[in-house]
Structures are given as structure tokens and as C-alpha cells.
Amino acid sequence: xTYLHNIGAYFIMIKDIFRRxxxxxxxxxxxxxxxxxxxxxxxxxxxxxxxxxGGVVAIQTSLNMTSPLMPKxxxxxxxxQSIILEFAPTFISIIMAxxxxxxxxxxxxxxxxxxxxxxxxxxxxxxxxxxxxPKFIALTLYPFVISIAMFLGILGGLMACVYGGYGTMExxxxxxxxxxxxxxxIYAFLKTLVFAFLxxxxxxxxxxxxxxxxxxxxxxxxxxxxxxxxxxxxxxxLLTSLLLG
Amino acid sequence: xxxxxxxxxxxxxxxILKGITTSFDKGKTNLIIGQSGSGKTVxxxxxxxxxxxxxxxxxxxxxxxxxxxxxxxxNLRSEMGMVFQGSALFDSMTIAENVMFxxxxxxxxxxxxxxxxxxxxxKRVNLDNAHDKKPSEASGGMQKRVAIARAIVNRPKFLxxxxxxxxxxxxxxxxxxxxxxxxxxxxxxxxxxxxxxMNSVMEIGKKIVFLKDGLLEWEGSNETIFKTENEAVxxxxxxxxxxRKVRKMYLEEDAK
Numbered sequence: 001x002t003y004l005h006n007i008g009a010y011f012i013m014i015k016d017i018f019r020r021x022x023x024x025x026x027x028x029x030x031x032x033x034x035x036x037x038x039x040x041x042x043x044x045x046x047x048x049x050x051x052x053x054g055g056v057v058a059i060q061t062s063l064n065m066t067s068p069l070m071p072k073x074x075x076x077x078x079x080x081q082s083i084i085l086e087f088a089p090t091f092i093s094i095i096m097a098x099x100x101x102x103x104x105x106x107x108x109x110x111x112x113x114x115x116x117x118x119x120x121x122x123x124x125x126x127x128x129x130x131x132x133x134p135k136f137i138a139l140t141l142y143p144f145v146i147s148i149a150m151f152l153g154i155l156g157g158l159m160a161c162v163y164g165g166y167g168t169m170e171x172x173x174x175x176x177x178x179x180x181x182x183x184x185x186i187y188a189f190l191k192t193l194v195f196a197f198l199x200x201x202x203x204x205x206x207x208x209x210x211x212x213x214x215x216x217x218x219x220x221x222x223x224x225x226x227x228x229x230x231x232x233x234x235x236x237x238l239l240t241s242l243l244l245g
Numbered sequence: 246x247x248x249x250x251x252x253x254x255x256x257x258x259x260x261i262l263k264g265i266t267t268s269f270d271k272g273k274t275n276l277i278i279g280q281s282g283s284g285k286t287v288x289x290x291x292x293x294x295x296x297x298x299x300x301x302x303x304x305x306x307x308x309x310x311x312x313x314x315x316x317x318x319x320n321l322r323s324e325m326g327m328v329f330q331g332s333a334l335f336d337s338m339t340i341a342e343n344v345m346f347x348x349x350x351x352x353x354x355x356x357x358x359x360x361x362x363x364x365x366x367x368k369r370v371n372l373d374n375a376h377d378k379k380p381s382e383a384s385g386g387m388q389k390r391v392a393i394a395r396a397i398v399n400r401p402k403f404l405x406x407x408x409x410x411x412x413x414x415x416x417x418x419x420x421x422x423x424x425x426x427x428x429x430x431x432x433x434x435x436x437x438x439x440x441x442x443m444n445s446v447m448e449i450g451k452k453i454v455f456l457k458d459g460l461l462e463w464e465g466s467n468e469t470i471f472k473t474e475n476e477a478v479x480x481x482x483x484x485x486x487x488x489r490k491v492r493k494m495y496l497e498e499d500a501k
Contacts, residue, residue, distance in 0.1 A: 020319070026349050033337075115333035122293050122405075123347055124322030 010205050017133050017201075020126040027134060034138035038100050042145060045099060046092055050083075050149040053091075054156030055164075057082050062166035072167045076175025079157035081184075088149040089188045090236050093195040096145075097228035101203035104135060105224040108207025109217040117208070132204040142196035143189050150188075187243045194239065195232050202228045246271045246306060247292065247403065247435055253300035254287055261287045263459040264301070272433045274426050274449040276440055279456035280481060286407065288456065289439045293327060293405055294318065305403060323351045326396030326434075328406040328425075332388040334380035340391050341367070341376035347399040366394045370424060386417035390424065397428055404429065404436040410445060418442065422449050443488055446470065455481070471495045 021027070061078040108131055111117050120127040154176060161167045206224035210216055247269040254262040261284045269275040277285050290296040292303060294310055303310045305321060313321060327333075334343050341363050348359045367373060370390040380388055389409060396404055406425060410418035422442075426449040429436040438445065446453060450467035455478050463475045470482060471492055483489045 020315075023350065110336075114336075115329045115331055116335055118295060119327065119329060119333040119335075121295060122322060122325060122327040123350065124319040125350060 006205075009209060010201070013128055013132070013205055013208065014201060016126065016128040017136060018129070020129060021133070022125065022130050026130075030130070030134040031137050034134040035141060037103065038135065038138045039141045039145060042096060042099060043148065045095070046145055046149050047152050049095060050088065050092065050152040051156035051159075053087060054079060054083055054153030055160030057087070057153070058157035058161045058172075059164060059166060062161065072171040073175035073178060075161055075167050076157070076172035077178045078175070079161075079172075080154055080176045083153035083157070084150055084184055084188055088146050088153055089191045089195065090232065092146060092149045093192070093199065093232050094229050096142075096195075096199055097203075097232060098225050100139075100199055101224050101228045102221040104200070104203035105207040105210075105221045106217055108132075108204055109210045109220050112208065112210055113213055113217060128204075128208060131208065132201065135204060136197070136200045139196040139200040140193075142199070143192045146188070146192045187239075190243070191236060191239050194235055198228055198231050198235065202231060247437065248304040249292075249301070250304075251301040252288070252291060252298055252303065254284075254291055254296060254298045261459050262291065262298070265456070265459075265461045266301075267454050267461055267464060269435055269437050269454075270452055271435045272430060273436070273451040274429050275435070275437045275452040275454065276446060276450045277437065277454050277456060278440060278446060278481070279462075281441075283456040284459040285439050285456055289405060289407055289437065292437060293325065294322060323347070323399065324402045326399070326401035326404045328389065328392045328396050328404070328409050330407045330409075330411055332380070332385075332392040334388055334391055334395070336380060338380075339376065340372065340378050340380065340383065340387075343380065343391055344394045344398050347395065351399060362398060363394075366398045367391075369397075369428070370394045385412055386414075386421065389413065389417075389421050393421070393424060393428065397432065397434075400432065401434060404434045406436070406438040406440075408440055408442070409438060410440070410442055415444065418444060419448065425449065443482060443485075446482065447491075471499070 022030075058075055058079045062075045065074060108117075111131070117127045117131075120130055158169065158172050161172045162169050203224040206220045206227070210220040249265055249267050249269075252262050252265040253260070265288065277288060279285050287296060291298050298311075305324075308317070308321060310318065310321065334340075335346065338346065341360075344363045344366055345359050348354055348362060352359070354362070363376075364373075367376065370393055372387060372390050372394065375383060375387060375391075380391065383391065393409075404425070409425060410421045413421060422445050425436060425438065428434065438449075440446065447467050450470070453465055453467065453470055454461060455463040455475075457477050463473060463478045465473060470478065473479065483492050
């Protein structure tokens with residue numbers, strides 16, 4: 001019953017995000033602040049992880065290519081496919097569920113605990129629109145983060161391959177360009193947009209509707225991370241089956 | 246004026262408010278008192294429109310809240326100011342931005358007009374030099390005064406305060422009480438205060454509503470509360486030796 005209640009309340013919240021909108025003059029700085037917190041503030045960790053994971057993928061691929069019949073350019077090809085199709089959109093999103101998701105849940109949850117959300121409601125302000133809509137808009141820029149993750153992942157693979165002595169730059173670049181299918185980008189960015197929606201709304205739900213004190217804020221952050229990750233994995237499976245299956 | 250008729254509110258099987266009928270007068274500090282669990286906070290949240298209620302009605306200057314359209318409710322809420330127990334100031338904003346917030350949300354004033362109004366209100370609560378501080382840099386008493394400033398900046402008709410002097414030292418608590426009383430009289434606001442503080446009851450309780458187990462047990466003022474024979478009220482208000490002595494002295498003086 002609790003699951004059904006949560007699902008129903010989540011969809012009602014989604015509807016309320018767009019109801020009784022806050023004045024644009026108030027909303028604009030909130031959106032810019034959330035772009036700074038959620039998008040710009042995540043670039044560092046995303047760049048760091050993408051670069052090194054790209055390198056690891058290239059090294060692992062190279063080390064597992066034991067047959068001399070396998071062409072060297074396959075390292076670049078495998079790295080590109082792994083990064084673009086799964087690593088950048090899906091695994092960066094799970095990392096973001098931890099970083100951005102727990103930030104959203106704890107910041108909104110703290111506002112709930114300290115009665116700031118009650119203060120908004122008493123003033124007649126739609127708290128869900130005021131708090132969640134800016135995050136929703138800020139995260140529409142999430143594909144920008146993922147495109148950086150893709151670029152740096154492939155670059156990390158190149159660096160590891162060339163400077164680790166696993167292959168030449170020419171082989172790697174040839175592999176990256178091999179059998180390029182533009183639809184894979186559409187698939188990746190479509191997934192990214194859906195994940196961005198989940199990243200904005202599930203943590204907001206757990207923050208907005210939490211009850212209790214400081215301890216419950218921590219618990220809500222953990223629960224929101226778990227459910228955002230679960231939903232990302234499930235939606236990933238669904239979209240992959242639909243679009244590539 | 247706020248008129249409450251037969252207000253009833255439950256949470257599941259728990260019947261919290263069991264039919265409260267009372268009124269809160271304009272230009273007066275109206276106090277809701279009672280023991281923990283008596284239904285004070287639920288009553289206040291019903292008055293604020295934060296909780297729906299099953300039975301009864303609440304009329305704000307003749308307007309029945311539950312019969313208003315969504316837009317009318319929003320308009321009515323913009324006429325309410327609220328001072329929360331923990332002040333509920335927005336952490337991400339400075340003190341001046343906190344006070345300016347209702348003006349930005351509900352008025353079409355220019356920035357300079359809003360700044361002028363914020364300056365007037367902050368001066369009224371004796372906080373002229375705290376504009377750029379963050380709430381976390383302000384003391385408990387300052388935070389309460391900022392909360393009062395934010396509540397009155399948009400010239401509300403109704404002011405609600407949830408335990409406004411909890412956690413404050415006695416001197417600051419009296420300053421906050423007097424500030425609320427002065428503002429209520431100066432701006433002719435209907436003020437409703439939820440409190441445990443007996444000093445507040447004695448100092449500013451122009452009308453006092455005493456709740457017990459979700460029912461209105463007694464109502465009167467800070468003058469009649471000395472003379473009441475209601476056992477529940479005397480048990481609650483005069484639970485300390487000091488207040489029993491004060492009451493005895495008052496009644497002796499009154500008898501002379």
C-alpha cells in the first residue's frame with residue numbers, strides 16, 4: 001500500500017510542478033542558482049570519473065584482446081561504444097543520483113524540517129512549483145554534462161591507450177570512427193533526458209514529503225538515492241529494449 | 246476578526262479537535278493556550294489553512310475559508326502573516342531578502358519601493374543594521390524579529406504566531422511579546438498566538454482561549470484568568486509556586 005501511495009503522490013507532485021507558477025522575476029534567479037548547483041557544480045566530478053573510467057575501459061579492452069587476429073583499432077571502437085551507449089548516460093546518472101539527488105533531497109528536506117516549506121504554503125505559494133520547477137529546468141541542461149562525459153571518456157581512453165603503450169593514436173582514432181551510427185547518439189541523449197527528469201523529481205519527492213527531523217533527512221536522502229538508481233536502471237532497460245532491441 | 250464554529254479535525258482514528266467554537270478579535274492579541282497534546286498546533290494550522298478539517302467553519306472577516314475558490318484562498322493567504330516557532334527564515338537569503346520575499350511574490354512594486362518598505366519594517370523591529378546578514382548569523386531573538394518583519398511587511402490583516410518566544414531568554418521574550426502587541430494595535434491586525442509562556446499570558450493576553458483534549462475549556466483575558474475558578478485552567482496556569490503567589494496577591498489586592 002505504501003508503494004502505491006508513493007506512486008500516486010509522486011504523480012500528483014509532477015502535476016503540481018506546473019500548477020500556479022511562481023512569478024518569472026522570482027523564478028529566474030532560482031533557475032540560475034540550480035544550474036550552478038546541479039549542472040556546473042557536477043562538472044568536476046563527472047569530468048574526473050569519465051576521463052579515468054574511459055582510460056580503464058581502453059586498458060581492459062586492450063588486455064583482453066589476446067588473439068593477434070583481432071585488429072588494434074577495436075580498442076577505440078569498444079571504448080566509444082561503451083562510453084556513448086552506457087557509461088556516460090547511465091552510470092554517470094547513477095553517480096549523479098548520489099551527488100545531485102542527495103543534495104536535492106537534503107536541501108528540500110531541511111526546508112521541510114525547519115518549517116520553511118510551511119512558510120511558503122502559508123503565504124499561498126505553490127511550494128512544489130517554487131522548489132522543484134527550477135531543478136527540473138536546470139536539469140534539462142543535463143545532456144550537456146553527459147556530452148562532456150562522452151568526450152572526456154573517449155579522450156581518457158585515447159590517453160591510456162597511447163601513453164600506456166597499448167596501441168597507437170591512429171589505431172584508436174580509426175576505431176572511434178569505425179561503423180559510427182548517429183542513432184546511438186539520439187538513443188543516448190533520449191535516455192539522458194529521461195534520467196534528468198527522474199533525477200529532478202524523485203529526490204524532490206522524497207525531500208518535499210519527508211516527515212520528522214534531522215535523522216529523517218539523512219534517511220530520506222538514502223531512500224531517494226536507492227529509488228532514483230533503481231528507476232534509472234529499470235528505465236534504461238526499458239528504453240534499450242524499445243530503441244535498440 | 247476570525248470566527249470559528251464547531252471545528253473538528255481527526256488524524257485517522259485520533260480525534261484531535263472535537264468541536265471548537267470561538268472568535269478572535271481585531272486589534273487584539275488573542276492567545277491559544279493549553280497543555281502539550283491539547284490540539285493547539287493543529288488548531289493553529291487549521292486557522293492557517295495548512296490542515297483541512299472535517300466539520301465546522303472558519304470565517305476570516307466574514308469569508309468562509311472552505312468555501313473560497315483556489316484563487317480566493319491564495320488571495321486570503323497573502324493577507325496572512327505567520328511567525329513560526331523556529332522562525333522558518335529562508336537560509337539561502339539575507340535578512341533583507343527574507344523580509345522582501347512576500348513583496349516580490351505578491352506585489353508589483355519596483356525594487357526601490359520594496360527596499361523602502363523593507364527598511365521601514367526592519368527599523369520597526371529594531372533591526373536597522375542587519376540587512377546583509379544571513380539568518381544563520383543572527384541570534385534567536387534577531388531571527389524572531391526578522392520573522393515578525395517578514396510577516397507584517399505586506400500589511401497583513403491576520404498575524405499568526407506559533408510559540409514566538411520559545412527558546413528565548415526572558416528579557417528577549419518580553420521584547421518579542423511587546424513588539425507583537427504594539428504591531429497588532431498599531432496596524433489593527435487580528436493576531437493569534439499559540440503559546441506555553443505564562444509571562445505572555447499575563448502581559449499580552451487580551452483574549453485567551455484555553456484548550457483541553459481538543460475542546461475549548463475556557464476563554465477570557467489576562468484579567469479574568471486571575472479570578473477564574475476553572476480547575477483545568479488554574480492547574481495549568483498556576484502550576485508554579487511563583488504564579489500561585491502572584492495570583493494570591495492579585496486576588497487579595499482585588500478584594501481590598
